[in-house]
Amino acid sequence: MRTRQWIQSVLLLFLGLYMLDNMLTGRIWLYINERFGWLSWIGTGILLAIGVIGVLDLLRGGREEHDHEHHEHAHAHEHGHDHGTAPSWPKLALVGLPLVMGILIPARPLGASAIGSSGVSTHFSAIQGTGSSTQLAVAPTERNVLDWVRAFNGSNNVQEFSGQQADLIGFVYRDIRFKDASQFMVARFTISCCVADATALGVIVQWPDAPRLAQDSWVHVRGKFQVQNFDSQQTPILVAETVEPTSQPEHPYLYP
């Protein structure tokens, strides 16, 4: 009983510390949309508060006595309850699972292996709608993968993108549609809530040295669009002037 009470409180404390570590290192952005950062801070605070209170009580010789001092008149009936409460072993093990996974499995953002067999859409029906007017406000050279995909989507004539400059960061992705070895996709995941709703988007890049780029590696691509035939569709393809390897951004996902 007492062992399980200890494990309960220590587990809550460690979950709180794990969340705190996620928040401080920025690893949290591998999991959730930036918009919910404040909520995770609240969750972290609650976990730490519950954990600390539990551990302090146990150190002082058990919460039942402690409770007793404070509200013996009002809480007499709960007294017996406090003696008898600790989560069962299976509950402890289950709640420990996220902690174990979070610590043992190296945290990585979703990458090429998370994309289904049919690949990244270049037609982006999945991402239409949201803020279709915002891409007009973003200057072409400032646009990220998501902005360009929206722009292509909202356009009736892809020829208008011919010759436009772009400057993009993303991870390298190829699937069976990429028959030309000099082509790859600079791709990003977008998430609106957490990685559960991640959708992959990408812009096709043409670069002679493309075969040297490993799947999933992060690259910084600069170049100009040219409309070409890809997978039997007229598609703007970014003809790269430079492709530089780069480190994974602090926020690996884009937020629609």
Next chain:
Amino acid sequence: MVMDAGAVLSTFSTRFLGIFIEAVSFLLLGTIISGLIEVFVSNDDIARIMPRNPIAATIAGSMLGFVFPVCECGVVPVTRRLFQKGLPVSVGITFLLAAPVMNPIVMASTYAAFGWGPVLIGRYVISWVMAIIVGLLFSLQNRPQRIVKPDALAAIAGGSSSAAPAIRMTRAPLLPGLKRALQLAGEEFFEMGRFLIIGAFLATVMQTLVPQDALKALATNPVNSVLVMAALAFVLSVCSTVDAFLALSFARAFTTGSILTFLTFGPMVDIKSTMMYLGVFKRRTVLYMVILPLLISVLVGIWLNLNVRF
């Protein structure tokens, strides 16, 4: 394509932890509210506030989300606590189903995503009617112990209904009361958290095995699109506070009726909330709580697709 086991494992872990981390803060807020109710709200308060008439009480229950703004993770511990405080079971079920939509946060996010229009209005009208219908159906069963698990009815305190908190006449003083609320939240976190974790695990397994692209091929058919969006809502298990933004990304491709099914069925029922319901209700009750909203929201979605031009 050959995938190495390491990449598959890390993708699985990222998805699972993503759902867990996103939901756990909402669950913690729910358990804190539940702890505060236990300490500071007496059974008399509930009895005083709730109308006697079952229909009026059910309608009041559907609006309770504006008092306790919680999503589908937070609402479960709050409902469980309200049952222990003597809230009628049918009213609690209406609250449980309505609150994830009928609350100010979700109203704001739906408005931000869709603006004033058929989706916002439809979401609220349909959810409200669904929750009331299901709640009233449960009010026909007047023995709560056949609906709810015994430990959710009898107060946790004391372990038997005779020791229910009805004994308490005075409210707890503020500071010890807050501390007690935190302790209760900790206990409840283990009680409800395990269902969240099992649910997040199952949702991750489903997402790994079922390719979403296959589902999207059915987007424009008035009947299939509704069934697909109901399935997606169940599998994705996205929090109701943000599902509007997700629905928005499907809105062009999918029929409006199917978007409404997603936005009304999803907050009431998904993999992780179903697991959490099992912590409070008997298995047969949970079955009804899944099937009734499913039937209503799917039929309404299909009917709208066939009869209304948006």
